[in-house]
Amino acid sequence: xxxxxxxxxxxxxxxxxxxxxxxxxxxxxxxxxxxxxxxxxxxxxxxxxxxxxxxxxxxxxxxxxxxxxxxxxxxxxxxxxxxxxxxxxxxxxxxxxxxxxxxxxxxxxxxxxxxxxxxxxxxxxxxxxxxxxxxxxxxxxxxxxxxxxxxxxxxxxxxxxxxxxxxxxxxxxxxxxxxxxxxxxxxxxxxxxxxxxxxxxxxxxxxxxxxxxxxxxxxxxxxxxxxxxxxxxxxxxxxxxxxxx
Numbered sequence: 001x002x003x004x005x006x007x008x009x010x011x012x013x014x015x016x017x018x019x020x021x022x023x024x025x026x027x028x029x030x031x032x033x034x035x036x037x038x039x040x041x042x043x044x045x046x047x048x049x050x051x052x053x054x055x056x057x058x059x060x061x062x063x064x065x066x067x068x069x070x071x072x073x074x075x076x077x078x079x080x081x082x083x084x085x086x087x088x089x090x091x092x093x094x095x096x097x098x099x100x101x102x103x104x105x106x107x108x109x110x111x112x113x114x115x116x117x118x119x120x121x122x123x124x125x126x127x128x129x130x131x132x133x134x135x136x137x138x139x140x141x142x143x144x145x146x147x148x149x150x151x152x153x154x155x156x157x158x159x160x161x162x163x164x165x166x167x168x169x170x171x172x173x174x175x176x177x178x179x180x181x182x183x184x185x186x187x188x189x190x191x192x193x194x195x196x197x198x199x200x201x202x203x204x205x206x207x208x209x210x211x212x213x214x215x216x217x218x219x220x221x222x223x224x225x226x227x228x229x230x231x232x233x234x235x236x237x238x239x240x241x242x243x244x245x
Contacts (some may be wrong), residue, residue: 001145001146001149001151001153001185001186001187001188001229001232001233002148002151002180002181002182002185002186002187003187003188003229004031004146004178004190004192005152005189005190005191005192005218005227006166006176006189006190006192007189007191007192007193007194007210007214007218008191008192008193008194009194009195009196009199009200009201009203009210010192010193010195010217011166011192011193011194011195012193012195012199012215013193013194013195013196013211013213013214013217014018014159014160014164014193014217015164015165015166015192015193016156016159016160016164016165016166016190016191016192016217016221017165017166017168017190017192017193017237018149018152018153018156018165018166018167018188018190018191019144019149019167019168019171019191020144020146020149020167020169020192021092021143021144021171021173022104022105022143022144022177023142023143023144023161023168023171023172023176023189024104024141024142024171024172024173024174024175024176024189024219025074025076025102025103025104025137025141025171025172025173025174025175025177026102026103026104026106026109026133026139026140026141026175026179027100027101027102027138027139027174027175028101028109028113028137028138028245029101029113029119029135029136029138029211030098030099030100030101030102030103030113030116030134030135030136031056031096031097031102031133031134031136031220032055032057032095032096032097032116032120032131032132032133033094033095033099033131033132033134034050034053034054034084034094034095034096034124034129034130034131035050035093035094035129035131035132036048036049036050036053036092036093036095036127036128036129036130037128038050038090038091038093038217039088039090039091039092039156040089041088041089041091041235043087044091047093048093048127048128048129049091049092049095049113050084050091050092050129051084051085051091051092051094051095052127053090053095053123053124053127053129053131054084054095054097057097057120057123058079058082058100058118059117060095060096060123061079061084061099061119061120062077063075063204063225064112064115064116064119065077065112068111068115068196069108069111069112070080070081070108070147072172073102073103073105073108073177074102074103074104074170074171075101075102075103075108075112076100076101076102076103076173077099077101077102077116078099078101078102079099080098080099080100081096081097081099082095082096082097083095083098085095089165089181092143096205100117100138100150101113102173102175102177103138104141104171105141106140106141109141110124113135113138115186116133117133117212120133120172121133122129126227130156133200138181138209139175139177139180140179140180140183141179142176142178142179142182143179143182144182144187144188144189145182145186145187145188147186148186148187149188151225151229151232152188152190152225153165154228155221155224155225155227155228156190156221156224156225157219158224159194159220159221159224160217160221167203167207168191174187174203176188176224190221192214192216192221194210195210195211195212196209196213221235224227
C-alpha cells in the first residue's frame with residue numbers, strides 16, 4: 001500500500017481529511033492550431049480570419065461541458081492561452097489555442113477529448129481554415145482505495161481524534177501525480193488542514209501562506225499510518241483479510 005497527503009487551507013489546522021473514492025481529477029492539455037488566410041484589415045472578404053475562427057472556437061468549446069456531458073459528472077474545459085496577430089491593421093493568418101480538460105473518470109476524459117477534437121475541426125471546416133488538434137496526456141484521476149481508506153482513517157483518528165477527521169465534500173478538479181501510484185497498488189491520499197485566521201486563500205497564488213503546525217501533524221500521521229499499514233500488509237500475507245465496513 002502507499003499513502004500520501006497535501007496541505008489544504010480549506011480545512012482548519014488539526015483536521016485530516018480522509019475521503020472515499022475520487023480525490024482529484026484527471027488532467028489533459030490540448031493545443032489547437034488554426035491556419036487561415038491573412039490580409040489587410042480593410043479587406044476582410046479576401047481573408048480567412050484566424051482570430052475570428054479562434055474566438056468562435058473558444059466560445060463553442062464551453063458548450064461541451066454544459067450540453068454534452070452528464071451534469072452528474074464534474075468536468076472542466078478551460079482555454080488558458082490564445083495567441084494570434086502581429087498588428088492592429090492586419091488580419092491574422094495564424095492562431096493558437098491551448099487549454100486543459102478535467103474529469104473524474106476515464107469515460108468522461110475520453111468524451112471530452114473526442115468532443116474538443118470534433119468541435120475544433122468542424123468549426124475550421126465551416127470557415128475554411130485548416131485546423132489541427134493535439135493532446136498531451138496528463139494525469140489520471142486520483143481514486144482512493146477502499147481498504148487503504150480504512151487504514152488511513154484509523155491512523156488519522158489516532159493522531160488528531162475522531163472529531164478532527166473529516167472528508168472532502170467534493171473532489172478537487174486539480175490534478176495530482178500521486179494518481180499514477182494508485183494505478184499500480186492500493187493507497188490513500190489525504191488532506192492536512194493548514195488554514196490561517198480562517199482564511200482560505202487559493203492555492204498556487206501570490207497570497208500563498210499556510211500554518212506550519214500542519215507539518216508536525218503530517219509527520220505524526222505518516223508515522224502512524226506506516227505502522228498500521230505494515231500490520232495490514234503482514235496480515236494479508238498471512239491470509240488474514242480485513243473486512244470492509
